Amino acid sequence: MDLRFTPEEIAFRQEVRAFxxxxxxxxxxxxxxxxxxxxxxDTVRWxxxxxxxxxxxxxxxxxxxxxGWTAIQKMIFLEENQMAPxxxxxxxxxxxxxxxLLQFGTEEQKQRFLPRAANLDxxxxxxxxxxxAGSDLASLKTAAKLDGDHYVVNGQKIxxxxxxxxxxxxxxxxxxxxARKRQEGISFLLVDMKTPGITVRPIISIDGSHHLNxxxxxxxxxxxxxxxxxxxxxxxxxKYLLGNERTGIARLGKSRERVNASIDLAHKVNMNGQxxxxxxxxxxxxAQLQVDMKALEITQYRVVSAFDKAKGAGRPxxxxxxxxxxxxxxxxxxxxxxxxxxxxxxTPIWAEELAAMNEQDELLEAGSASTGSYLFLRAASxxxxxxxxxxxxxxxxxxxL
Amino acid sequence: xxxxxSDDQRLLLESVSxxxxxxxxxxxxxxxxxxxxxxxxxxxxxxxxxxxxxxPFAEEYGGFGGGAQEVMLVMQAFGRxxxxxxxxxxxxxxxxxxxxxGSDAQKKALLPVIAEGGLKLAFAHGERQAxxxxxxxxxxxxxxxxxxxxDGSKTVVSHGEAADRLIVSARTxxxxxxEDRITLFLVDTAAPGVARRGYATRDETRAADFSLxxxxxxxxxxxxxxxxxxxxxxxxxIAATAAETVGAMETMNEMTLEYSKTRVQFGQPIGxxxxxxxxxxxxxxxxxxxxxxxxxxxMSVDNADDTERRxxxxxxxxxxxxxxxxxxxxxxxxxxxxxxxxxxxxGHYFRRCMVIERLFGDPAxxxxxxxxxxx
Numbered sequence: 081m082d083l084r085f086t087p088e089e090i091a092f093r094q095e096v097r098a099f100x101x102x103x104x105x106x107x108x109x110x111x112x113x114x115x116x117x118x119x120x121x122d123t124v125r126w127x128x129x130x131x132x133x134x135x136x137x138x139x140x141x142x143x144x145x146x147x148g149w150t151a152i153q154k155m156i157f158l159e160e161n162q163m164a165p166x167x168x169x170x171x172x173x174x175x176x177x178x179x180x181l182l183q184f185g186t187e188e189q190k191q192r193f194l195p196r197a198a199n200l201d202x203x204x205x206x207x208x209x210x211x212x213a214g215s216d217l218a219s220l221k222t223a224a225k226l227d228g229d230h231y232v233v234n235g236q237k238i239x240x241x242x243x244x245x246x247x248x249x250x251x252x253x254x255x256x257x258x259a260r261k262r263q264e265g266i267s268f269l270l271v272d273m274k275t276p277g278i279t280v281r282p283i284i285s286i287d288g289s290h291h292l293n294x295x296x297x298x299x300x301x302x303x304x305x306x307x308x309x310x311x312x313x314x315x316x317x318x319k320y321l322l323g324n325e326r327t328g329i330a331r332l333g334k335s336r337e338r339v340n341a342s343i344d345l346a347h348k349v350n351m352n353g354q355x356x357x358x359x360x361x362x363x364x365x366x367a368q369l370q371v372d373m374k375a376l377e378i379t380q381y382r383v384v385s386a387f388d389k390a391k392g393a394g395r396p397x398x399x400x401x402x403x404x405x406x407x408x409x410x411x412x413x414x415x416x417x418x419x420x421x422x423x424x425x426x427t428p429i430w431a432e433e434l435a436a437m438n439e440q441d442e443l444l445e446a447g448s449a450s451t452g453s454y455l456f457l458r459a460a461s462x463x464x465x466x467x468x469x470x471x472x473x474x475x476x477x478x479x480x481l
Numbered sequence: 482x483x484x485x486x487s488d489d490q491r492l493l494l495e496s497v498s499x500x501x502x503x504x505x506x507x508x509x510x511x512x513x514x515x516x517x518x519x520x521x522x523x524x525x526x527x528x529x530x531x532x533x534x535x536x537p538f539a540e541e542y543g544g545f546g547g548g549a550q551e552v553m554l555v556m557q558a559f560g561r562x563x564x565x566x567x568x569x570x571x572x573x574x575x576x577x578x579x580x581x582x583g584s585d586a587q588k589k590a591l592l593p594v595i596a597e598g599g600l601k602l603a604f605a606h607g608e609r610q611a612x613x614x615x616x617x618x619x620x621x622x623x624x625x626x627x628x629x630x631x632d633g634s635k636t637v638v639s640h641g642e643a644a645d646r647l648i649v650s651a652r653t654x655x656x657x658x659x660e661d662r663i664t665l666f667l668v669d670t671a672a673p674g675v676a677r678r679g680y681a682t683r684d685e686t687r688a689a690d691f692s693l694x695x696x697x698x699x700x701x702x703x704x705x706x707x708x709x710x711x712x713x714x715x716x717x718x719i720a721a722t723a724a725e726t727v728g729a730m731e732t733m734n735e736m737t738l739e740y741s742k743t744r745v746q747f748g749q750p751i752g753x754x755x756x757x758x759x760x761x762x763x764x765x766x767x768x769x770x771x772x773x774x775x776x777x778x779x780m781s782v783d784n785a786d787d788t789e790r791r792x793x794x795x796x797x798x799x800x801x802x803x804x805x806x807x808x809x810x811x812x813x814x815x816x817x818x819x820x821x822x823x824x825x826x827x828g829h830y831f832r833r834c835m836v837i838e839r840l841f842g843d844p845a846x847x848x849x850x851x852x853x854x855x856x
Binding site: 081082083084085086089152343357360363364366367368370371372374375376377378379381382385386389399402405406468470471472474475478479480481 | 482483484485486487490550738741742752753755758759761762763765766769770771773774776777779780793796797799800803848849851852853854855856
């Protein structure tokens with residue numbers, strides 16, 4: 081047992097921090113520091129810089145362009161990248177479809193998709209949820225019928241993040257409606273978003289942004305060689321993917337970045353005639369968040385360190401549900417803090433006015449952007465399996481109830 | 482980073498767990514409580530035989546050569562069964578005082594005797610007016626011939642009733658709250674001028690108040706430089722009791738889970754209801770977050786960076802305290818009426834966690850300290 085970072089890990093953190101500082105384009109950094117999200121182009125630019133450095137593959141093996149990091153190094157990278165703040169790697173590409181293809185894909189599928197996924201030449205999205213299948217994902221109805229050498233897909237997906245940007249979508253479809261158990265009739269398909277019969281409709285979320293979509297499939301032809309794993313075994317792939325997703329889901333660096341930004345802003349706004357930073361109630365709130373962030377940080381290292389020890393052979397650690405619940409609670413608490421610091425400046429929708437200003441007003445922009453992330457991250461306790469579902473998982477997996 | 486115990490640590494944990502499994506059932510514990518000492522002197526001897534009473538001492542002083550990690554493993558096992566013996570005060574607090582500040586002669590004279598079970602210590606620092614401020618010391622010490630004599634009062638001294646010697650803080654000069662000029666002394670509880678009043682605290686351990694009147698004391702460490710040693714003692718205590726809280730949370734969660742499977746209401750075990758299941762999930766999450774914070778405290782004991790170490794101890798004390806409070810309160814709630822009874826174990830765990838929260842400063846105190854640090 082050694083509960084400290086090794087000198088190598090400390091040096092690694094320095095290396096990552098320095099690389100991001102020296103290579104993150106200044107326009108992207110300036111915009112994100114105010115609390116704005118990155119555009120598609122920002123994300124692509126940054127991921128390609130990281131990929132050129134050999135860092136985009138995160139947990140992928142070296143032969144497929146991964147950096148060969150330990151899970152601890154991976155966490156350190158994610159934290160530093162989020163704290164910078166820099167655009168995050170496309171999770172659909174890097175922590176979802178990449179590991180799925182590495183685990184279940186054919187050689188041909190790996191050759192065709194992995195290098196392009198790492199370089200964000202293909203933007204992936206996830207076609208899981210349906211209007212009638214949210215937390216109860218296994219009740220999904222989108223149907224795929226095999227017809228010669230291709231499937232014909234009909235149905236609807238919803239809450240599909242960035243489908244309007246996407247080149248490809250990995251989709252869960254029902255291939256056997258008569259299976260004994262619902263989970264046994266599901267397959268996992270890779271779908272080219274340019275295929276005829278696909279319609280993407282925007283869903284504007286409460287932050288005013290277009291991130292979510294509905295995706296309709298109307299007699300969409302998908303070549304059978306784009307099925308991952310065996311027919312009717314798609315649920316195993318989905319479980320693997322969701323377990324994999326969980327370890328990166330705490331996004332602790334993002335919470336730390338929001339607290340740091342709130343402290344910065346608290347020096348610039350007043351409360352009862354003095355800077356808000358002097359207010360004892362504000363300071364206590366920050367202190368409590370520091371406690372909660374530290375506890376999560378160490379729990380996260382416990383989970384990834386156990387994962388490292390198991391050499392990836394272990395099943396997803398049920399503790400990763402703790403990371404999801406506590407991590408998203410913190411994302412929500414820290415974005416809430418930033419909005420409260422912004423005060424009345426959190427209410428206007430400034431986007432167009434700000435763009436038209438000759439001189440940028442940092443306070444106004446930070447206030448407006450904070451509200452954007454606060455509103456958008458209400459989704460954090462809903463996506464990736466709601467926090468209530470996570471508690472069900474804990475109840476079963478850990479408590480055996 | 483590596484969170485797995487070593488083979489030696491695993492062996493230590495196994496032998497401690499086996500000893501406690503055989504000797505520390507809740508009913509057995511009641512018989513220890515009924516003894517005049519309020520604990521079992523037999524168990525104390527068994528701890529000595531197993532090497533636990535010299536656990537963090539160097540082998541040259543008859544110790545086991547362990548460190549903060551070994552103390553964490555043992556305290557966690559102790560927390561699981563609510564061990565009553567004065568291990569924390571003697572080995573962790575007293576032991577830290579002597580290993581940190583003692584002269585070689587003092588170490589040679591005291592540590593081997595402690596390891597054999599022949600000497601019990603208590604840390605007599607707190608005073609009525611002080612609450613949690615470590616510098617609020619008004620007990621005084623003045624030179625008397627070649628030695629020192631102490632005057633003043635110390636309150637709620639953990640395991641003070643059993644102690645043969647005390648580690649007493651006193652001002653050798655200066656004013657209340659002065660950071661310098663506090664000195665630590667070894668005081669024999671049987672010496673003239675030492676009056677002891679023993680009593681039970683809410684966790685059923687036996688504490689004591691002391692009044693010192695011209696009581697002889699032997700200097701431990703450098704005169705006037707006691708505060709740094711006091712901090713080390715307190716930090717070792719925070720780490721140890723954090724681990725103890727984790728053990729107590731584990732037992733409370735196990736009891737609550739078991740109860741939820743067997744208690745039937747409305748025709749079904751209450752564990753079949755989602756509202757109970759989610760509370761259990763929350764209790765489990767609190768336990769694990771608390772465990773992470775106890776690990777933080779343990780890894781901080783030997784951190785040489787003063788600023789970072791103090792900060793991390795404050796984080797850990799708040800985190801573990803809040804986790805322990807949440808799990809204790811929830812455990813009683815999930816048990817319903819039976820959880821309110823003296824006869825049932827869960828309330829005893831509740832009270833130990835409540836006492837631990839108040840040892841060395843409570844979460845509100847450390848949250849305030851963290852808040853003051855923000856720039």
